[in-house]
Amino acid sequence: MNIIVCVSHVPDTTTRINVGADKKSMDPAGVKFILNPYDEFAVEEALRLRDKFKGEVTAISVGADNAKEAIRQALAMGADKGILVKGDKSDSFQVADMLAAAIKPLSPDLILLGKQSIDFDGMEIASMLSELLDLPAATVAVALNIEGNKATVEKEVEGGRETIQLDMPCIVAAQKGLNEPRYPSLPNIMKAKQKPIQEVSGAPGAKRTEIVEMTKPEKKRANKIVKIDGNASQAAHELARMLHEEAKII
């Protein structure tokens, strides 16, 4: 099975986000970047399927030179090779377009992604790829089962789960719960350094969005704190009163 995994290189979840001088992007100074957490589930699933069906796993990322680190991480987990598509990733259509162009000639049996890239939180690339490559796709997958030329996905939706059936080849975007991603072992981290990463330049169609500005949300919170001074029911009463009279929620 020829499997492609799309990986993105994103700021660590605990990073403080500061707005850059251009007021349109994050200031990268001092920010630690990681392999997008959801992509770890995608890589893990790819490795398991490769071990089951034989074949090859290729990790691909669109971004600047440093996106290679995300590919390296996938290689250290066990992927066979990598492709870095050098390009600007500020417009999601362009990212999908560059991915589609790089993936198409490889005619994969399966394309795996994370459900969401935790930088722009778009949840859009899998569906865009589906249309651009004319392949069926399912997102937010917590289970994936492949039999013959059919794949079955359990998708998490509000209030429950959907079972989705897809013809192979297809695209699946992973949610937490799909599997338990492995940690790369030291020997595998060393081995990953020898694995090939091909570099190509992306040539996407025109941008379809333009960032006007990036800001930090500034919601004013009332921040009224009551303390239990030996009397819990009095404190509860005071909290309920505030919700009723001040916040007017009940």
Place this chain on the structure above:
Amino acid sequence: MNILVYLEERNGRIRKPSLEAISAAHALGGTVHAAVIGAEANALVEQAKTLNVQTVFAASDARLAKYSSRATARALAEIAKQANAEVVLVGATGRGKDLAPRAAIRLEAGYVPDVTAFTNSNGDIVATHPVYAGKAQMSVRVTTPVKVFSTRPNLWKPSKDAAASTPAVQNVSVSFQDTDFSEHTTALTLSQGKLDVAEADIIVSGGRGMRGPEHWTLIENLAEAFGAATGASRAVVDAGWRPHAEQVGQTGKTVSPTLYVAIGISGAVQHLAGMSSSKTIVAINKDENAPIFSIADYGLVGDAFEVLPALTEEIKKLRSH
């Protein structure tokens, strides 16, 4: 400006996020139309006719009895063309987030996901959406003639107004292809009777401070008094006290309810990522330095075990009036 709103159905009813999208469309300003797509569009068309829209576009195909995102996207894009829509709005639900980017590709349109606010000055629409798990927000202009947005649930009031006159109904025949159905839903299993965190207007969430699953009746009782859904921190889900479906945060669900009550939750950034856009936040924690208090509107410093029974009674009293 023609705005087309996709009406998502569940169990034969138009879903609330779609009604909210209609309100968002009216707030943007323009002529609002609705799209109904399904195997049996008739019943939904009747519901749609009670809404404040000018035209209800309907596309039916028996094969849509099993929902297909691809087929629905084709239909939505064809309807958008017929309606001369410049803007297409889809509620940012599980299905909506799949559908909207597909429609955008088909319409050669730019797309902004999970929009929380719009400004429109003379047709120059700027959409704001949270990025970096809500730690920042981006204002984005779509530069294509057609623009597609998904709107985050619970931020607009569901449209209840009726149209000045009954909406016209226009049936659209869509040129579906077999490959559109190469992906379809064979089952939708809903957890019985429980309100889902992603949809709830009020959420009562518990964290590790609750000490064990056997104490969750305290959380559930308060939730019931509020008419709320129950949520949980990751620590609680990882410990197996609560199902992952209840997890709020970076690796769980993102919620923006009217009221979020965090009990025994410290307020780690990954938790805040999922709930910081809630309208009102209440925190109950025995540690007055817990980070959750820094984003709380109302807080109570104290032992949850002492305060929850009393608070539940207070809320019941207030709600019974």
